[in-house]
Amino acid sequence: MxxxxxIICFLFFAHTLSAQDGWxxxxxxxxxxxxFTVPRWVVDAGSWxxxxxxxxxxxxxxxxVRFMVFENDMxxxxxxxMKKFTRKAHRRELEDLVxxxxxKTQVRxxxxxxxxxxxxxxxxxxxxxxxxxxxxKGRLRxxxxxxxxxKYDKEDKGKKDKPMVPPVVKIPVSRV
Amino acid sequence: MKKQFFLILTVVLGTILQAQxxxxxxxxxxxxxxxxxRFTMVYVSPKMFQMVAKIETDDEDWNNIREVVKxxxxxxxxxxxxxxxGVAMYKSxxxxxxxxxxxxxxxxxxxxxxxxFWIKDSGNIIEELLLLVGSEDEFTMLSxxxxxxxxKISQLSKSLDIDGAEHLGKIKGSKNKDKDKNKGExxxxxxx
Numbered sequence: 296m297x298x299x300x301x302i303i304c305f306l307f308f309a310h311t312l313s314a315q316d317g318w319x320x321x322x323x324x325x326x327x328x329x330x331f332t333v334p335r336w337v338v339d340a341g342s343w344x345x346x347x348x349x350x351x352x353x354x355x356x357x358x359x360v361r362f363m364v365f366e367n368d369m370x371x372x373x374x375x376x377m378k379k380f381t382r383k384a385h386r387r388e389l390e391d392l393v394x395x396x397x398x399k400t401q402v403r404x405x406x407x408x409x410x411x412x413x414x415x416x417x418x419x420x421x422x423x424x425x426x427x428x429x430x431x432k433g434r435l436r437x438x439x440x441x442x443x444x445x446k447y448d449k450e451d452k453g454k455k456d457k458p459m460v461p462p463v464v465k466i467p468v469s470r471v
Numbered sequence: 472m473k474k475q476f477f478l479i480l481t482v483v484l485g486t487i488l489q490a491q492x493x494x495x496x497x498x499x500x501x502x503x504x505x506x507x508x509r510f511t512m513v514y515v516s517p518k519m520f521q522m523v524a525k526i527e528t529d530d531e532d533w534n535n536i537r538e539v540v541k542x543x544x545x546x547x548x549x550x551x552x553x554x555x556x557g558v559a560m561y562k563s564x565x566x567x568x569x570x571x572x573x574x575x576x577x578x579x580x581x582x583x584x585x586x587x588f589w590i591k592d593s594g595n596i597i598e599e600l601l602l603l604v605g606s607e608d609e610f611t612m613l614s615x616x617x618x619x620x621x622x623k624i625s626q627l628s629k630s631l632d633i634d635g636a637e638h639l640g641k642i643k644g645s646k647n648k649d650k651d652k653n654k655g656e657x658x659x660x661x662x663x
Contacts, residue, residue, distance in 0.1 A: 392519040396505070396512040408518065411525050441526045 319380045319428065320361050323372055328365035328426075335359060349442045357433040363426070370426040377421055389417060399423055411437050496567040497601065497614065501547055510610075513548040517617070520545070539624060544617030551610045561585055561605020564612055573601060576621075583607055586638050590619075600624060602638055611638075 324330035335358050342354040365371060381403070385391075389405045396402075400422040407415040413435040420427040505512045524541035528534065554560065565587070573589035580586075584606040591599040597619040604611040615624060 390518045391514065391516050392522070393516070394512070394514040398508050398511075406518070406522070408522055413522075437522060437526050438528075441528055445528065445530060 317361065317430070318383075319372070319376060320363055320430070322376070323365075324363060326365065326371045327369050328363065328371075330363040331361075333360040333362070347446070349439065349446065353435065353439045353443060356435050356439070357431060359430075359432045361428070361430040363428040365426040366424075368424045370422070370424055372421065372426045377419070380419075384417065389415060408437075413437065413440075496569055497612075500564055500567050500612070501549055501614075504549055509554050510549050510551045513546070513550075515546040517543070517545045520617070539620075542618035542620070543615060545615075547612075547614045549610075549612045553608055554610050555608070557605050557608055557610040558583075558585075560610040561603060564603055564605075564610075568601065568603075573599075576600075584609075590621075597621065604638055613638075 320330065320332075338354055338357045338360065342351045345351045345354065384405055387407075389407050391403065392406045393404045394401070400420070403417075403419045403421075405415075405417040405419075406413055414432070416429075416431045416435070418427070418429040501512075504510050520540045520543045524537055526533070526537070551557070551560075568589060573591050576588040576590050578585075578587050584604065587603045589599075589601040589603075590597045591601070598616065600615040600619050600621075602611065602613040
């Protein structure tokens, strides 16, 4: 009986530990702003509407997306909670990838990667006025992400190379 | 016996602490101003460089960048473009650079702008590249760590969209000048 209870306790605590990652979301999700979680089945369903195979493939590797935005001086997230989140995230093997601070605005990108697969990406944008939190959980391959980036990069380059006025168009000239 | 043990322990601890204090000079400078709103702070972690290096692609430009970043350990930048006391900041940062640990690579003074590069090397491997720029209004401190190839790192000056990174291109210029100078000297020697 004791062993059974210990196992139950262990599983319970293990579960709460893994849920620690999203405490910031659960704490602030009901404040005035926008907060939603996209579960895996919605992501899967959404992938059917994409034309590109590479994009579909990438999206199907996403397990869960969490999104929380506060704008227009409505940021309720305190600096103390931000520091707490960063500290806890580091403990949970989420590493800082890029940190940029300009004035009072800080952008932090964190990620958990193992053997070329991104398990989790968290993007935090924090300023006294605004706050953005995006968390993507899944098994994203770095090469798949790069394919998408390359594709859009090529599309952008193609657009830039196109002349504003096609050379075939002749400007009508009326003779007097 | 006890005395000897404590003496050795003190010497070892002293050496370790001294080495740490030298390293900490620059780290402390970054820490001191990383939350200062007058400055823009950028930190790119070693993990990010490792991840970028793992991406396989046919794009030639990207492969060039990959070659550069695959051995990089991290990047820290502290920059301010409208700071009143840029020269004072520059001097303050200059005093924090442990001269016995870093060797000066390049110094450029253009008008009121001062640019200095230092490297920290062990044997043939450059472990850190430190850039310091100071003028009346501007200040930049940039530190690359890892295994650094100066030729390759100068290529990053175009790829990095960070204030002060454009100065990295000067390393290649200085290296080429040195090479040309050496070639000229060699030719003169041959003539003689």
